[in-house]
Amino acid sequence: MKPTRFETAIALIDKQNSEDPNVYHACGLDFPKELLYSQRMSQKLLQFNPDASRALQIAARAQHICRWKIARDEYPMDRVGYLKWRETLKKMHAEITADILKEVGYDGEFIERVSFLINKKLIKKNEESQTIEDVICLVFLDYYFEEFAEKHNDEKVIDILQKTWVKMSEEGHAEALKLKFSDKSLALVKRAIS
Structure with missing residues (x-):
C-alpha cells in the first residue's frame, strides 16, 4: 500500500532530523538529538490532543527541523541575541517544512497553516x-x-x-x-x- 501524503511528509521530516550530528542519550541508546525531540513532540501531542489536525501534527513534528544548522553562538549571547536566533530558527523550520509539503503535494493553504503553527503565531x-x-x-x-x-x-x-x-x-x-x-x-x- 502506498504511503499517504501525511506519512510521506512525516518520513521526510524524520529523514532531515536523522542527520543531526548532535547525539542525545536516552534509555541506554544514542539518538540524533532533533529526531528524538520531534518524535517526543508527536507522541506528547497525541496524548494531549488525540484529535489533533494533520497540520498540527506536522507542525509539532517539524518544530525543530534541522535546528543544528543555525548555532546559538552565531548571535550575541544576550536576551536580544537569543530572541533573534529563535526568530531566525522558526523561519528556517517553516521554510524547510514548506518545501517538504510542496514536494508531497499539499496545497498552499495547508502549507501556510503549518507555517503559521511552526511560527507559533497568536498564542x-x-x-x-x-x-x-x-x-x-x-x-x-x-x-x-x-x-x-x-x-x-x-x-x-x-x-x-x-x-x-x-x-x-x-x-x-x-x-x-x-x-x-x-x-x-x-x-x-x-x-x-x-
Whole structure:
C-alpha cells in the first residue's frame, strides 16, 4: 500500500532530523538529538490532543527541523541575541517544512497553516498555536527539565518554570501536574507556581 501524503511528509521530516550530528542519550541508546525531540513532540501531542489536525501534527513534528544548522553562538549571547536566533530558527523550520509539503503535494493553504503553527503565531488567541506551545512545554517538563535543573541553581530553575507556566493553557497546567517529577523537582515546580 502506498504511503499517504501525511506519512510521506512525516518520513521526510524524520529523514532531515536523522542527520543531526548532535547525539542525545536516552534509555541506554544514542539518538540524533532533533529526531528524538520531534518524535517526543508527536507522541506528547497525541496524548494531549488525540484529535489533533494533520497540520498540527506536522507542525509539532517539524518544530525543530534541522535546528543544528543555525548555532546559538552565531548571535550575541544576550536576551536580544537569543530572541533573534529563535526568530531566525522558526523561519528556517517553516521554510524547510514548506518545501517538504510542496514536494508531497499539499496545497498552499495547508502549507501556510503549518507555517503559521511552526511560527507559533497568536498564542493564547489561536487554539492550535496554544496547543503546540503546551506540547513544547510538556515535552520540556517531561523529558528535559530534570537535566536542566541539575545544571542550574534553584532561582534560575524557578524563573524558567514560571516563564514556562505563563505560556501554557489551563489544560496544559493540568497535564503538567500529572507528570512524574523527582521530589526535588516537584518541590521546585510547586514553589514556581505558588
